[in-house]
Amino acid sequence: RVRRYKWEVKYEYRSPDCFKKLVITINGRTPGPTILAQQNDTIIVELKNSLVTENVAIHWHGIRQIGTPWFDGTEGVTQCPILPGETFTYKFVVDRPGTYLYHAHYGMQREAGLYGSIRVSLPDGKPEPFAYDYDRSIILNDWYHRSAHEQSAGLSSLDFQWVGEPDSLLIQGKGRFNCSRLASPTLDVAKVCNTTNPECSPYVLTVIPGKTYRLRVSSLTALSALSFQIEGHNMTVVEADGHYVEPFVVQNLFIYSGETYSVLVKADRNPTRNYWAATHIVSRNSTTPPGLAIFNYYPNHPRKSPPTTAPSGPLWNDARPRLNQSVAIKSHRDHVIPPPQTSDRVIVLLNTQNRVNGFMRWSLNNVSYNLPHIPYLIALKHNLLHAFDQTPPPDGYDFKNYDIFNVSENTNGTTGNGIYKLDFNSTVDIILQNANSMSNKTSETHPWHLHGHDFWVLGYGEGKFDIYNDPRKYNLVDPIMKNTVPVHPYGWTALRFRADNPGAWAFHCHIESHFYMGMGVVFAEGIDRVGKLPSSIMGCVHRN
Numbered sequence: 202r203v204r205r206y207k208w209e210v211k212y213e214y215r216s217p218d219c220f221k222k223l224v225i226t227i228n229g230r231t232p233g234p235t236i237l238a239q240q241n242d243t244i245i246v247e248l249k250n251s252l253v254t255e256n257v258a259i260h261w262h263g264i265r266q267i268g269t270p271w272f273d274g275t276e277g278v279t280q281c282p283i284l285p286g287e288t289f290t291y292k293f294v295v296d297r298p299g300t301y302l303y304h305a306h307y308g309m310q311r312e313a314g315l316y317g318s319i320r321v322s323l324p325d326g327k328p329e330p331f332a333y334d335y336d337r338s339i340i341l342n343d344w345y346h347r348s349a350h351e352q353s354a355g356l357s358s359l360d361f362q363w364v365g366e367p368d369s370l371l372i373q374g375k376g377r378f379n380c381s382r383l384a385s386p387t388l389d390v391a392k393v394c395n396t397t398n399p400e401c402s403p404y405v406l407t408v409i410p411g412k413t414y415r416l417r418v419s420s421l422t423a424l425s426a427l428s429f430q431i432e433g434h435n436m437t438v439v440e441a442d443g444h445y446v447e448p449f450v451v452q453n454l455f456i457y458s459g460e461t462y463s464v465l466v467k468a469d470r471n472p473t474r475n476y477w478a479a480t481h482i483v484s485r486n487s488t489t490p491p492g493l494a495i496f497n498y499y500p501n502h503p504r505k506s507p508p509t510t511a512p513s514g515p516l517w518n519d520a521r522p523r524l525n526q527s528v529a530i531k532s533h534r535d536h537v538i539p540p541p542q543t544s545d546r547v548i549v550l551l552n553t554q555n556r557v558n559g560f561m562r563w564s565l566n567n568v569s570y571n572l573p574h575i576p577y578l579i580a581l582k583h584n585l586l587h588a589f590d591q592t593p594p595p596d597g598y599d600f601k602n603y604d605i606f607n608v609s610e611n612t613n614g615t616t617g618n619g620i621y622k623l624d625f626n627s628t629v630d631i632i633l634q635n636a637n638s639m640s641n642k643t644s645e646t647h648p649w650h651l652h653g654h655d656f657w658v659l660g661y662g663e664g665k666f667d668i669y670n671d672p673r674k675y676n677l678v679d680p681i682m683k684n685t686v687p688v689h690p691y692g693w694t695a696l697r698f699r700a701d702n703p704g705a706w707a708f709h710c711h712i713e714s715h716f717y718m719g720m721g722v723v724f725a726e727g728i729d730r731v732g733k734l735p736s737s738i739m740g741c742v743h744r745n
């Protein structure tokens with residue numbers, strides 16, 4: 202089946218957390234419309250860019266784009282940006298069931314509100330390995346009052362301005378900022394911030410007592426790692442990034458930007474009241490208040506506040522339960538896709554913060570990434586050698602001497618736009634090695650997202666990855682496959698994937714500001730197998 206969508210993307214004033222600002226909407230909405238499809242459907246999105254002075258591109262997060270690498274929506278990698286006034290048509294197949302996302306992949310537009318859900322169901326009559334009565338989706342996000350332009354200008358100036366902690370957390374596009382914090386003699390606060398605005402009334406998830414809900418929870422935060430809980434209710438994790446999980450029960454679900462989960466929740470508590478659903482920031486010492494939604498037991502009034510105070514979140518700096526959850530995620534026993542037992546190539550990526558010519562950057566193996574002007578897919582296919590640096594970036598770092606536990610003695614790095622060329626169909630291991638940032642005693646959590654593939658998550662470890670001994674501890678039996686995975690503070694994460702999807706694919710930290718500051722790489726494989734590129738992606742390239 203073909204599913205057609207007509208979208209208009211534009212700036213509009215909205216008050217998702219009661220504070221009025223310009224946001225990017227799709228057909229007037231943020232989050233945008235949910236794409237509902239069945240496995241093997243073709244999705245056609247005709248997108249009109251009405252941003253007036255701004256380009257755009259949309260990435261279909263978790264969709265592998267097999268045979269259509271040019272519709273991955275990654276500006277600078279797979280396409281030229283869509284110009285203001287232009288209409289661009291994305292057309293691709295959703296070949297696997299599961300929970301996916303879409304969002305802007307140009308500059309820092311994602312955090313202006315340009316995002317939404319993709320839900321791909323099984324063909325009629327095909328059962329899932331778990332039972333539920335109803336299916337619901339929510340996206341968690343963090344929210345800033347400053348514009349993405351202001352933030353990106355601050356990040357890329359010599360006088361570095363960090364984006365800081367978010368102003369609020371949103372659950373399915375709704376949050377609550379304490380407007381009284383804006384009190385100022387020169388500002389008419391009520392004009393910009395109004396807590397009685399229905400736009401920022403809490404999101405309500407209504408449940409029927411006794412029923413079981415499949416709740417699809419995703420995160421598209423710009424910065425924050427989150428925990429998510431429903432007061433008094435356990436959640437059974439059953440899906441992650443489109444793959445069935447061997448079920449396990451949590452009270453707090455830790456979720457990183459770019460991840461999607463399905464959890465089963467049974468409405469089996471005292472039905473005469475409502476409950477809080479809450480999301481809290483972890484991994485950063487944040488002052489941002491929790492995001493709250495109402496878990497509403499029918500027929501209680503959906504706006505009736507729960508009688509309790511909202512639950513507090515887990516300790517922000519306790520990485521142990523987060524690592525434990527990561528390790529607990531295994532492939533469902535009846536849906537294991539066994540990984541290749543060996544790999545052809547190992548690439549170790551040391552995650553560090555660096556200075557490059559005085560600018561604050563994030564780097565892999567001390568190389569900070571810059572997007573080229575000519576997208577790689579076009580440059581590779583048309584052999585435009587001048588388009589990017591032909592020297593590949595390093596496969597590792599100075600394992601012997603680099604101290605991951607302290608600020609580096611030499612924080613200087615370089616920038617580059619070289620790529621990793623992978624042999625078609627080869628098996629590649631990626632070791633993400635975390636380290637201390639440029640702040641004392643600080644190592645952040647970075648969610649890494651791979652385009653065009655799912656990878657097996659072979660293992661996590663603390664400290665420095667030992668290339669001789671740690672691979673022996675890999676889970677080669679039932680590892681989960683995902684497209685986004687965290688690397689925990691001072692730890693490492695090991696992934697394996699098959700380079701079997703012809704195209705050029707970004708692999709990057711999903712923190713908006715970190716990718717903007719260079720925290721990503723690009724892989725390319727099987728370019729000779731890529732079909733003829735559609736001319737619609739080539740607007741920024743002049744060829745003779």
Ligand SMILES: O=C1O[C@H]([C@@H](O)CO)C(O)=C1O
Pocket residue numbers: 363554638639640645714715
């Ligand atoms: O990129 C970042 O910059 C700040 C800090 O390191 C400097 O202000 C921070 O927390 C980041 O994640």
